[in-house]
Amino acid sequence: MELVPPPRPRLLPDPLDDPTWVSRLVSTHEMPLTGTLNEAQRAGRQCMWCPATAPVELRPLEGMEAGWPPRVCAACVEARTAKVETFILWVRHAAECEACEAGPRCAAAVPLAEAHATACETATGSRLVTCMACQAELSILNPGTVPRHWPGDAGSYFSYLHSPKCRSRSTGGGRLRALPPPHEHHGEGKPNPEGRS
Numbered sequence: 001m002e003l004v005p006p007p008r009p010r011l012l013p014d015p016l017d018d019p020t021w022v023s024r025l026v027s028t029h030e031m032p033l034t035g036t037l038n039e040a041q042r043a044g045r046q047c048m049w050c051p052a053t054a055p056v057e058l059r060p061l062e063g064m065e066a067g068w069p070p071r072v073c074a075a076c077v078e079a080r081t082a083k084v085e086t087f088i089l090w091v092r093h094a095a096e097c098e099a100c101e102a103g104p105r106c107a108a109a110v111p112l113a114e115a116h117a118t119a120c121e122t123a124t125g126s127r128l129v130t131c132m133a134c135q136a137e138l139s140i141l142n143p144g145t146v147p148r149h150w151p152g153d154a155g156s157y158f159s160y161l162h163s164p165k166c167r168s169r170s171t172g173g174g175r176l177r178a179l180p181p182p183h184e185h186h187g188e189g190k191p192n193p194e195g196r197s
Helices: 019-029 039-043 074-096 098-102 109-124
Strands: 128-130 137-139 145-152 155-162
Touching: 019 074, 074 098, 074 109, 074 145, 074 155
Parallel strands: none
Antiparallel strands: 128 137, 145 155
16 A cells, blocks of 8 residues: 655745734744944944944834833834744745755745845845854855744744755754844845855
8 A cells, every 4th residue: 555645734824824923933043142233222322233323213122121221223024024934934945845855946936035135135245154963154055055944832933954964964953043143134235246155
């Protein structure tokens, strides 16, 4: 008797279905470590993602308590939301595509990866991400870079891997991590259009 594999569960809902859900993902995956914030950012006088200060309007990040001092500007919220949404679209495709699973990415995944690379560059100034297994820097535009979604006790983890085989996958040295912190804050420094690792 031939065993028929069960259908793959729907990995993630459409990001347009639930804006609140997307906002929660932004606050989860795009939150900088407190130790990386300067005094003005910790006090809420400067956007925690970029150099913006008054007269630019700064507001609490949706999903965070209003009494938490760090603030964000509208431009950064828009950029970070696009970064998360484009990741969701790409990883949802990759999870259901046998060609992408075997690597390198299929033709249908190319515009999804390019859209995410553009969103990352807008939000962080870089198209580089980090392989969760070996911690190497990867260009999103590299056909061997694949997105991964890891369900965990605390929620969803968004990461990237080498494909088809990372040199560290069999060593047990990998660890879960959320979207890596940006190399540059939105609005600072020069973007890296090539995104070469």
